[in-house]
Amino acid sequence: MKDVQNHIVPGMTHWLSPNFFAFFPATVSSAAFIGEMLCNCFNSVGFNWLASPAMTELEMIVMDWLANMLKLPKTFMFSGTGGGVLQSTTSEAILCTLIAARDRKLDNIGVDNIGKLVVYGSDQTHSTYTKACKVAGIFPCNIRAVPTFIESDFALSPVVLRGIIEADIAAGLVPLFLCATVGTTSTTAVDPLSQLGQLAEEFNIWFHVDAAYGGSACICPEFRQYLDGIERANSLSLSPHKWLLSYLDCCCMWVREPNVLVKALSTNPEYLRNKRSEYDSVVDYKDWQIGTGRKFKSLRLWFVMRSYGVANLQSHIRSDVRMAKMFEGFVKSDPMFDVVVPRRFSLVCFRFNPNKEHESGYTEFLNKKLLDSVNSTGRIYMTHTIVSGIYMLRFAVGATFTEDRHVISAWKLIKESAIALLRKSVF
Amino acid sequence: MKDVQNHIVPGMTHWLSPNFFAFFPATVSSAAFIGEMLCNCFNSVGFNWLASPAMTELEMIVMDWLANMLKLPKTFMFSGTGGGVLQSTTSEAILCTLIAARDRKLDNIGVDNIGKLVVYGSDQTHSTYTKACKVAGIFPCNIRAVPTFIESDFALSPVVLRGIIEADIAAGLVPLFLCATVGTTSTTAVDPLSQLGQLAEEFNIWFHVDAAYGGSACICPEFRQYLDGIERANSLSLSPHKWLLSYLDCCCMWVREPNVLVKALSTNPEYLRNKRSEYDSVVDYKDWQIGTGRKFKSLRLWFVMRSYGVANLQSHIRSDVRMAKMFEGFVKSDPMFDVVVPRRFSLVCFRFNPNKEHESGYTEFLNKKLLDSVNSTGRIYMTHTIVSGIYMLRFAVGATFTEDRHVISAWKLIKESAIALLRKSVF
Numbered sequence: 001m002k003d004v005q006n007h008i009v010p011g012m013t014h015w016l017s018p019n020f021f022a023f024f025p026a027t028v029s030s031a032a033f034i035g036e037m038l039c040n041c042f043n044s045v046g047f048n049w050l051a052s053p054a055m056t057e058l059e060m061i062v063m064d065w066l067a068n069m070l071k072l073p074k075t076f077m078f079s080g081t082g083g084g085v086l087q088s089t090t091s092e093a094i095l096c097t098l099i100a101a102r103d104r105k106l107d108n109i110g111v112d113n114i115g116k117l118v119v120y121g122s123d124q125t126h127s128t129y130t131k132a133c134k135v136a137g138i139f140p141c142n143i144r145a146v147p148t149f150i151e152s153d154f155a156l157s158p159v160v161l162r163g164i165i166e167a168d169i170a171a172g173l174v175p176l177f178l179c180a181t182v183g184t185t186s187t188t189a190v191d192p193l194s195q196l197g198q199l200a201e202e203f204n205i206w207f208h209v210d211a212a213y214g215g216s217a218c219i220c221p222e223f224r225q226y227l228d229g230i231e232r233a234n235s236l237s238l239s240p241h242k243w244l245l246s247y248l249d250c251c252c253m254w255v256r257e258p259n260v261l262v263k264a265l266s267t268n269p270e271y272l273r274n275k276r277s278e279y280d281s282v283v284d285y286k287d288w289q290i291g292t293g294r295k296f297k298s299l300r301l302w303f304v305m306r307s308y309g310v311a312n313l314q315s316h317i318r319s320d321v322r323m324a325k326m327f328e329g330f331v332k333s334d335p336m337f338d339v340v341v342p343r344r345f346s347l348v349c350f351r352f353n354p355n356k357e358h359e360s361g362y363t364e365f366l367n368k369k370l371l372d373s374v375n376s377t378g379r380i381y382m383t384h385t386i387v388s389g390i391y392m393l394r395f396a397v398g399a400t401f402t403e404d405r406h407v408i409s410a411w412k413l414i415k416e417s418a419i420a421l422l423r424k425s426v427f
Numbered sequence: 428m429k430d431v432q433n434h435i436v437p438g439m440t441h442w443l444s445p446n447f448f449a450f451f452p453a454t455v456s457s458a459a460f461i462g463e464m465l466c467n468c469f470n471s472v473g474f475n476w477l478a479s480p481a482m483t484e485l486e487m488i489v490m491d492w493l494a495n496m497l498k499l500p501k502t503f504m505f506s507g508t509g510g511g512v513l514q515s516t517t518s519e520a521i522l523c524t525l526i527a528a529r530d531r532k533l534d535n536i537g538v539d540n541i542g543k544l545v546v547y548g549s550d551q552t553h554s555t556y557t558k559a560c561k562v563a564g565i566f567p568c569n570i571r572a573v574p575t576f577i578e579s580d581f582a583l584s585p586v587v588l589r590g591i592i593e594a595d596i597a598a599g600l601v602p603l604f605l606c607a608t609v610g611t612t613s614t615t616a617v618d619p620l621s622q623l624g625q626l627a628e629e630f631n632i633w634f635h636v637d638a639a640y641g642g643s644a645c646i647c648p649e650f651r652q653y654l655d656g657i658e659r660a661n662s663l664s665l666s667p668h669k670w671l672l673s674y675l676d677c678c679c680m681w682v683r684e685p686n687v688l689v690k691a692l693s694t695n696p697e698y699l700r701n702k703r704s705e706y707d708s709v710v711d712y713k714d715w716q717i718g719t720g721r722k723f724k725s726l727r728l729w730f731v732m733r734s735y736g737v738a739n740l741q742s743h744i745r746s747d748v749r750m751a752k753m754f755e756g757f758v759k760s761d762p763m764f765d766v767v768v769p770r771r772f773s774l775v776c777f778r779f780n781p782n783k784e785h786e787s788g789y790t791e792f793l794n795k796k797l798l799d800s801v802n803s804t805g806r807i808y809m810t811h812t813i814v815s816g817i818y819m820l821r822f823a824v825g826a827t828f829t830e831d832r833h834v835i836s837a838w839k840l841i842k843e844s845a846i847a848l849l850r851k852s853v854f
Binding site: 008009011026028033042043045050051052054055057090111112115126127130131135140249265268291383385386394 | 440469674694697
């Protein structure tokens with residue numbers, strides 16, 4: 001333990017620091033901590049129902065509960081005709097649904113036509129989507145990243161997408177999969193699910209919604225609109241390890257047709273065969289994921305949901321959004337700074353722009369300097385992005401222990417650093 | 428907590444019970460428990476070096492340490508020319524190396540030829556291998572499961588394999604990947620790595636060794652022979668969550684050419700770009716795995732290795748093997764039972780065969796009855812397998828708290844149940 005203190009801690013990036021405003025926060029809670037300790041205490045390996053019945057059944061219950069909190073249609077619930085599963089990461093969730101979609105399509109058109117399958121996302125879709133598509137054997141030349149624009153807040157345009165799909169079909173290709181995002185990583189853009197879902201239905205495309213970050217906010221009525229149209233999706237993923245206090249790694253995935261998923265991912269070796277799986281149609285979660293072994297992760301979510309309750313979880317989301325709003329207010333009220341993209345959740349994308357220039361190399365240079373200068377103090381940690389050529393700073397509020405005073409100090413530090421930078425520079 | 432006691436615990440399969448002899452055990456230790464608690468306390472997300480430097484660096488150290496314990500060649504170590512990474516499961520490890528192999532091959536022959544790629548394993552290779560191959564877009568008709576036989580202890584025969592490879596090449600197909608196993612799931616068979624490695628080199632096939640279970644034993648000199656020839660492998664996976672006391676989920680994977688892996692799996696979105704990744708050639712583990720996010724898993728292994736030391740870890744392995752040997756002795760000394768496959772590690776494959784019949788339906792029927800009867804007492808838990816048409820019972824010793832007395836009681840129960848079954852039966 002002394003070595004942890006002396007050799008590990010000094011070399012870490014402290015994701016749980018209240019002054020962590022980088023990437024998206026990974027949130028925690030005592031409730032989930034106890035859930036995870038229990039999971040380890042049991043160390044059960046729940047690859048199928050028989051290997052640990054309560055483990056499978058609690059996961060089914062918890063997935064339905066969260067689906068209810070999100071007001072998902074019954075078609076995604078075990079109590080309806082669908083169901084959910086806990087994956088490690090969004091990458092895995094996307095890969096699993098993609099394989100389900102791919103294999104159903106190839107059953108129709110023949111495996112030899114794998115080179116004709118085309119997948120769609122926007123240039124704001126998480127990089128892991130492209131990676132999952134490549135892993136699944138989609139030809140790199142058939143992965144479309146539809147360009148987005150600042151005028152439409154970097155959302156995927158159904159009109160542009162339709163044109164691309166039609167061109168692909170005209171070229172003899174076969175549209176397979178569309179991934180829309182609720183809360184993109186760069187700027188928390190939200191793609192228009194309803195219209196995209198209609199398009200996907202029209203062209204018989206598997207429609208996946210990646211709500212890794214933004215989905216959690218949708219437990220609040222005022223944010224639920226961002227999931228409108230979800231009834232048209234074939235699958236949905238959302239990562240409570242981001243914003244629902246549940247520790248890494250915990251990604252929820254729901255599907256409308258579990259049998260398509262299971263058909264693509266099932267294995268049936270003799271040493272795992274058992275009467276319950278064969279005759280009682282229990283859920284064997286190994287057939288809902290890439291790997292075989294799996295932990296009792298649902299305990300964490302069960303503990304979080306039961307300890308907090310819906311109202312307190314909503315308050316937790318609202319508190320982060322309120323602090324982000326406060327920060328946005330600081331930026332807006334300062335003529336030397338711009339909010340680059342309208343804030344939607346708890347991320348503020350802004351830049352230092354004292355001369356009110358547009359997309360100039362100088363502004364980028366200045367903001368890079370500012371980011372370096374702020375981060376090198378070690379007092380806070382922020383990251384950046386570039387979207388449509390615009391370099392901007394990302395201030396992501398929501399580390400579990402962040403309070404108003406941390407946001408206020410952070411803004412003070414950013415502003416002081418910016419002024420110091422201006423003074424030092426000969427520009 | 429009361430609900431956990433009342434509603435969860437009664438519905439679980441108790442993997443940590445000393446009377447658990449099913450599947451392969453998943454072992455634990457106080458050292459790893461503390462390591463995992465610390466991992467959660469930090470909740471760091473180490474997708475790249477910058478996101479948590481100590482996390483990446485400790486993982487590199489720990490992977491080299493374990494490689495040293497296994498006497499792996501330097502070509503698998505960071506201190507040599509290779510390196511290792513922690514994955515969740517063998518499935519992920521195989522999938523990652525397969526994608527690396529696939530993409531390197533497709534770079535040469537063109538992505539259009541994906542349908543020509545052939546992969547090889549035996550009919551004893553874990554079912555997850557076939558699944559990983561399908562996920563990676565290998566055509567199901569190109570996945571070869573080479574038949575194995577009881578005469579050669581269910582090991583993959585290089586002679587048979589050569590014939591199949593040559594036939595594939597003659598048919599215009601392209602051999603891609605060979606997965607050998609050290610300790611198969613059904614019977615702990617060990618494939619002959621040296622000869623298979625030579626074959627793989629000759630045909631320019633990526634050679635992966637899945638030592639998920641058996642690999643851990645190879646920290647003992649008397650078992651190290653099973654890894655002889657590993658220097659010919661391109662990659663190796665081993666799951667300390669099985670036999671090295673480190674909780675789920677923890678699978679070690681080493682590769683000889685990290686650059687091939689990274690080329691296939693790297694992503695480079697703007698929001699993760701940083702100077703260290705670009706100029707200092709640090710390790711960014713997101714490019715060694717399917718997902719982006721990752722936990723600080725190496726703490727567990729670090730704690731285990733430092734708390735136990737090599738000698739105590741060897742004793743732990745030997746103690747399990749000794750207990751399995753004792754059980755094997757019980758079976759051998761009883762004329763009503765057979766040991767079906769020679770015991771190699773800590774799994775005994777046996778059957779009740781009072782009339783010394785061969786592969787008869789009656790023997791299978793009897794052993795199914797015996798398994799049901801034993802398991803239904805709730806006093807121990809065993810599983811079965813069928814290999815080459817022979818139904819057998821698997822007695823896997825090694826749950827963390829198992830002592831001699833548990834093995835002795837288990838044998839007593841099995842024997843009593845068998846006798847009761849004979850008395851009851853009219854056969």
